[in-house]
Amino acid sequence: MKALIAGVNIALTASLAAWTMAADDINAVLQNSFVAKNQATMDRLERDAVQTACSAPRGMLLDNDMLASLRAERLAAVVLPADGEYLGDWQRGAEVAGNGRGLQSSDDPAQPNGGNCYACHQLAPDKVAYGTLGPSLTGYGARGQSEAMLQYTWTKLWDTHAYNLCSHMPRFGAQGILTEQQLKDVMAYLLDPASPVNQAAE
Amino acid sequence: MKKPNLEVALLAAWLCAATLAADDGVFDQYRDLMGDENPAVFVIDEGEEFWLTAQGPNAVTLESCDLGLGPGVTAGAYVRFPRHFADTNAVMDLESRLVYCMTTIQGRDLESVTAKPYSLRGDFGTEIEALVTWLAAESEGATIAPEQAHATERAMYALGKDIFFYRAGPHDFSCATCHEQSDKRIRLQALPDLTSHTGAAGSWGSWPAYRISQGLVRTMGWRLRDCFRQQRWPELQMGSEASIALQTYMAVNAAGGTMTAPGLKR
Structure with missing residues (x-):
């Protein structure tokens, strides 16, 4: 970590060396x-450690050991549901997945945050307004509800960097964007066989 | 802004209804229907009027303002921004250069000139928006060629690149989150890859643009500010180093492309 920060600082200092009008960093x-x-x-x-490591411009070589230890750190910090129940209400989960508000300067802090899953992922096949920055999750429930699958999915939502360091996806649990109950509801939206995500397109 | 004609208003109303269920195709249809009838033409005229209107304690026009090609030269000036100016020893974007001219030539108060650079929804456009729109039109068809001869201009590009990839805020978003891949979209909105020449040229060359959904012309400065709002960051300030650095990064990546602004966008 220190090595990376030092490297970034050196690169930045070099890039600004000739720029008299610029601030120090x-x-x-x-x-x-x-x-x-x-x-x-x-x-x-x-920035925290993840954000700093993941701000390297594309193509910049990073220290693999540092990245591996950072990923392990994130995995160790994942908080699983206190009561061991992973699945909430898929209907409430659908609302969270569709809601793009929350934490913007223009948003009302008194309202619940959304997950805005549809900004980047295809989910229910009848919803056309989905983005493509992330993979399609249509039919996600076919993966089943084994303990391993529940824990894996929860971890992806809680802190995507635990598995895929520098993924573009927000850390919905670790950063406090969604509550534990909202995460459970999104889990159900993904995994419940009755959820529209797991219905064939009409 | 002058009143748009009835056809424009009807089209806009039809579009609001149509977009609820439609994809980008409806905006393409709107663009086809409009042809050269971009509502921004009214704003272009307004911008020229502002340029030629004596204002401020000095009661003079902006006609002696040097946008980099000499005092009063407006044709082709836009495509050379951001650029270093000897009189301020700083790299400036067009918006901050206009502010400089308003304060130094016209003697206007800096705070009042910069208090509200971008209009809110439902407002009329601002003076800055109108001037930038007119000046973009004064470069229509010109090749995007931002100055990079001066060391500060190259340093501004490097800084812009660093900021482009800087991840921060509760959602860990950087500019790159949405704009470093090709052929991606957020919801139904196509996202340009601003690290590529093609993506940057298409984007840099088409702002300022008339935003159909807002009924206003928006500048690149506004576009950046609104991106950061969605990134959950604090508010980007017009003419700030970060804003000019990011514009330099985009403009240099876009170099060689063609200026088509003012554009017509969702």
């Missing part, structure tokens, strides 16, 4: 370029 530039607005506060610009 990227953090100072960002602090000077953004202002807090409603719930979008300035501390959001500070």
